Amino acid sequence: MDRRAALHTLLCGTCALATLGAGCGGEWREAVVLDAPDAGAPDEACSGAPTPGTPEEGWVEVRLADHPALREPGGQAEVRIPQALLDVVLVHTAPGCYAALWRICTHGDCAVGWLPADGVLECPCHGSRFGQDGRVLTGPATRPLATFPAVRAGDSVFIHRPR
Numbered sequence: 824m825d826r827r828a829a830l831h832t833l834l835c836g837t838c839a840l841a842t843l844g845a846g847c848g849g850e851w852r853e854a855v856v857l858d859a860p861d862a863g864a865p866d867e868a869c870s871g872a873p874t875p876g877t878p879e880e881g882w883v884e885v886r887l888a889d890h891p892a893l894r895e896p897g898g899q900a901e902v903r904i905p906q907a908l909l910d911v912v913l914v915h916t917a918p919g920c921y922a923a924l925w926r927i928c929t930h931g932d933c934a935v936g937w938l939p940a941d942g943v944l945e946c947p948c949h950g951s952r953f954g955q956d957g958r959v960l961t962g963p964a965t966r967p968l969a970t971f972p973a974v975r976a977g978d979s980v981f982i983h984r985p986r
């Protein structure tokens with residue numbers, strides 16, 4: 824299965840679970856893992872932030888008006904845009920700096936959540952924890968979450984999600 828097909832399958836499966844309200848309590852399924860992250864650490868992504876490009880170049884606009892929690896450092900939002908094959912947790916990590924991390928745990932088919940008090944993402948199924956750069960802090964997951972460049976421009980954050 825190529826990467827695009829794998830992502831489509833993953834998104835459809837996630838959507839189906841959400842629709843059914845199945846959560847994580849049912850059968851455990853191994854995760855489809857995206858390829859290597861290309862965003863770098865959040866501080867690197869912020870200080871050396873690229874200029875957002877066009878949708879044709881893979882830049883996806885997330886309007887802060889739709890996710891007002893993202894205006895303040897420490898804010899986060901789950902951003903799901905199926906037509907862009909995007910399903911991430913977007914975190915305002917420091918003033919003007921954002922991190923976009925794939926939302927599905929690399930251990931299984933569960934959605935991770937942001938823990939603001941600890942500044943990490945945690946999977947509710949088996950407790951794996953991930954840093955803001957996607958690295959595994961606590962298993963059983965062994966593979967990092969994919970990350971994507973995220974850049975503030977005007978009243979939007981643009982996420983680079985090449986397809």
Ligand code: FES
Pocket residue numbers: 928929930931932933946947948949950951962963964
């Ligand atoms: S699915 Fe097992 S830790 Fe996330």
